[in-house]
Amino acid sequence: MEILGVFGSIDQAVGAVDKLLDAGFEETRITTLSSVPIPEGALIDSGYRRRFHRWTLAGGVLGAILGFSLAAGTAWLYPVQTGDKPIIAIFPVGIVTYEMTMLLAIIGTLLGMLWEMGLPDIERHAYDSELADGLIGILVCTDQEESRQHAAELLTAAGALRLRTDEVPE
Amino acid sequence: MSTSAEAVRNAVRQNAEMLSSMERPRWRWYLLAFLLGAVVAFGLYAFTVQVTTGMVVTGINRPVMWGMYIINFVFWVGLSHSGTMVSAILRLSHAGWRRPILRGAEAMTVFSITVGGLFPLIHLGRNWVFYYMLPYPTQYGLWPNFRSPLLWDMMAINTYIIGSSIFLYVGMLPDLALVRDRSSSWKRLVFAALALGWRGTAQQWRAFAKASTMLAALIIPVAVSVHSIVAWDFAVTLVPGWHSTIFAPYFVIGAITSGVAVVITLMIIIRKAFRLEEYLTPLHFDNMGKLLLAVTLLWSYFYFADVLTTWYGHEPIEWEVFSFMASKYGVLLLIMLLGNTLLPIPLLCIKKVRRSIPAMLGITLMVNVAMFTERFLIIVPSLSHKNIPFVWGSYFPSWVELAITAAAFAGFALLYTLFSRFFPIVAVTDVREQTELLKAEHQLGRTRLDTLVEEE
Numbered sequence: 001m002e003i004l005g006v007f008g009s010i011d012q013a014v015g016a017v018d019k020l021l022d023a024g025f026e027e028t029r030i031t032t033l034s035s036v037p038i039p040e041g042a043l044i045d046s047g048y049r050r051r052f053h054r055w056t057l058a059g060g061v062l063g064a065i066l067g068f069s070l071a072a073g074t075a076w077l078y079p080v081q082t083g084d085k086p087i088i089a090i091f092p093v094g095i096v097t098y099e100m101t102m103l104l105a106i107i108g109t110l111l112g113m114l115w116e117m118g119l120p121d122i123e124r125h126a127y128d129s130e131l132a133d134g135l136i137g138i139l140v141c142t143d144q145e146e147s148r149q150h151a152a153e154l155l156t157a158a159g160a161l162r163l164r165t166d167e168v169p170e
Numbered sequence: 171m172s173t174s175a176e177a178v179r180n181a182v183r184q185n186a187e188m189l190s191s192m193e194r195p196r197w198r199w200y201l202l203a204f205l206l207g208a209v210v211a212f213g214l215y216a217f218t219v220q221v222t223t224g225m226v227v228t229g230i231n232r233p234v235m236w237g238m239y240i241i242n243f244v245f246w247v248g249l250s251h252s253g254t255m256v257s258a259i260l261r262l263s264h265a266g267w268r269r270p271i272l273r274g275a276e277a278m279t280v281f282s283i284t285v286g287g288l289f290p291l292i293h294l295g296r297n298w299v300f301y302y303m304l305p306y307p308t309q310y311g312l313w314p315n316f317r318s319p320l321l322w323d324m325m326a327i328n329t330y331i332i333g334s335s336i337f338l339y340v341g342m343l344p345d346l347a348l349v350r351d352r353s354s355s356w357k358r359l360v361f362a363a364l365a366l367g368w369r370g371t372a373q374q375w376r377a378f379a380k381a382s383t384m385l386a387a388l389i390i391p392v393a394v395s396v397h398s399i400v401a402w403d404f405a406v407t408l409v410p411g412w413h414s415t416i417f418a419p420y421f422v423i424g425a426i427t428s429g430v431a432v433v434i435t436l437m438i439i440i441r442k443a444f445r446l447e448e449y450l451t452p453l454h455f456d457n458m459g460k461l462l463l464a465v466t467l468l469w470s471y472f473y474f475a476d477v478l479t480t481w482y483g484h485e486p487i488e489w490e491v492f493s494f495m496a497s498k499y500g501v502l503l504l505i506m507l508l509g510n511t512l513l514p515i516p517l518l519c520i521k522k523v524r525r526s527i528p529a530m531l532g533i534t535l536m537v538n539v540a541m542f543t544e545r546f547l548i549i550v551p552s553l554s555h556k557n558i559p560f561v562w563g564s565y566f567p568s569w570v571e572l573a574i575t576a577a578a579f580a581g582f583a584l585l586y587t588l589f590s591r592f593f594p595i596v597a598v599t600d601v602r603e604q605t606e607l608l609k610a611e612h613q614l615g616r617t618r619l620d621t622l623v624e625e626e
Contacts, residue, residue, distance in 0.1 A: 008174035009174030012174065031372045037376075052381060052384075080317075096316055099325040103328070106329075106336055113340065113380075129351040129352075134177055
């Protein structure tokens with residue numbers, strides 16, 4: 001369950017976060033929504049730890065294996081003899097391996113980033129389109145309806161312009 | 171409360187200004203798109219003539235087997251260099267003034283590498299069997315020769331096209347969500363699909379920042395490899411004038427020179443067309459002018475170093491090619507030296523010139539005319555006077571090649587025009603991050619300084 005409070009400024013949003021933390025809401029259950037990146041710690045500490053570099057590394061290793069197999073394996077299985085040149089030549093194999101390594105490392109980074117962001121996301125979430133116009137959202141995730149009601153009261157008290165939930169409107 | 175209302179008003183205004191290119195276009199936009207489309211259509215007609223008649227309709231001959239198509243290939247791949255590379259370098263170095271430039275530069279890369287990548291296919295002849303180049307099991311028994319630099323080209327260009335497109339898309343993700351939130355009906359559905367459900371949570375922004383940096387670090391070596399490989403297409407042959415160890419870095423620098431020049435040209439056009447004077451200021455042109463000056467100096471150094479060793483060694487065939495170029499293509503040589511070295515270097519040293527938009531437009535166009543000429547001078551004189559004198563020859567492009575060249579320029583412009591109509595041409599959230607959160611005034615003694623904060 002999600003409840004979103006929409007605020008007109010960072011200062012108001014800070015007040016809301018303080019109230020939520022004082023009331024015992026865990027910081028890991030609170031996040032900000034904004035159309036520009038708010039520096040870490042200005043509102044909340046997101047506790048973000050980069051993990052997608054493993055995807056980059058995995059992509060790179062896979063790319064290196066595929067690139068080497070493509071260049072060296074193909075040349076070995078289907079040799080094209082040209083003059084006295086070696087069938088498996090180190091520089092061409094190196095170049096093809098390098099390009100495949102970089103290509104899959106880039107694709108791995110993209111996939112890792114999307115995985116970390118939780119995208120693509122087609123589920124219904126608490127959101128407000130006017131966040132695009134510079135408003136700041138404070139989003140609280142709760143497990144119980146009572147907690148959500150409590151968070152809504154705190155957000156309203158902190159000066160939220162409006163509240164949004166992830167429930168389908170009746 | 172008034173401060174927050176003012177901040178919101180400011181954000182709304184900036185969104186509207188930077189997304190103004192996506193509003194319903196005026197008749198002039200349609201006219202431009204139609205004219206560019208007409209040139210592309212004529213180029214397609216010329217290509218159809220080539221496919222149905224054969225390569226005989228081109229000017230290429232024995233010994234000049236590479237002509238306008240390969241000149242175009244080198245030129246467009248070169249152009250593609252700087253967009254993503256400049257963007258990546260500026261991102262990694264946290265250059266605060268980079269923000270309004272990024273999107274236009276990244277889009278330029280994707281479109282120019284797309285145009286450039288078509289030319290080897292156009293040049294092939296019997297274009298309908300282009301897929302023979304792909305490394306896949308085939309009953310024809312035609313296996314790709316991985317020792318051929320042409321295959322390295324295919325690998326490198328495909329990597330760069332995919333990598334640059336990913337770099338452009340990732341950079342656009344928050345802006346796509348912003349457009350989604352400000353749109354309605356079908357446009358909202360399209361941008362909702364493209365934005366993948368981005369909401370701008372703190373975690374998403376952190377991952378976005380880290381991934382952008384990682385991609386920037388990955389794309390730079392790819393960019394360098396692409397033009398190095400294009401250079402090795404030439405340098406690994408024993409053709410006089412090409413077989414040089416310096417060719418790869420020389421090509422890379424030449425590519426960055428032409429790319430930086432085109433980025434500046436496009437900045438000027440975008441600034442005028444979409445009234446973005448507030449975001450693309452003389453400071454941006456000043457800084458990009460300094461960058462252009464640096465790469466122009468480097469290009470001149472590499473050219474001098476290459477010619478010096480040729481002149482000093484005076485190897486007969488090498489000198490023959492150079493003499494032939496200087497005599498038969500003396501005017502082109504002069505255009506290249508004037509446009510790449512003798513005029514831009516002194517002019518770009520002057521701050522007033524770097525901050526003058528018309529002057530920068532003139533200089534950047536001149537640099538690119540000179541760079542196109544340089545591509546011609548690399549290819550044609552060397553092939554005309556190779557090692558066997560009884561097959562020396564010359565080359566002049568046919569109408570088919572010229573029409574396809576014109577279509578390439580028009581196609582690039584058309585893609586860019588369409589992109590700027592349907593997507594945010596300025597990195598809105600990047601610029602707003604700076605103006606809303608990171609820019610501040612700092613009182614120092616009796617003066618107030620504009621300061622910019624950057625997260626480490």
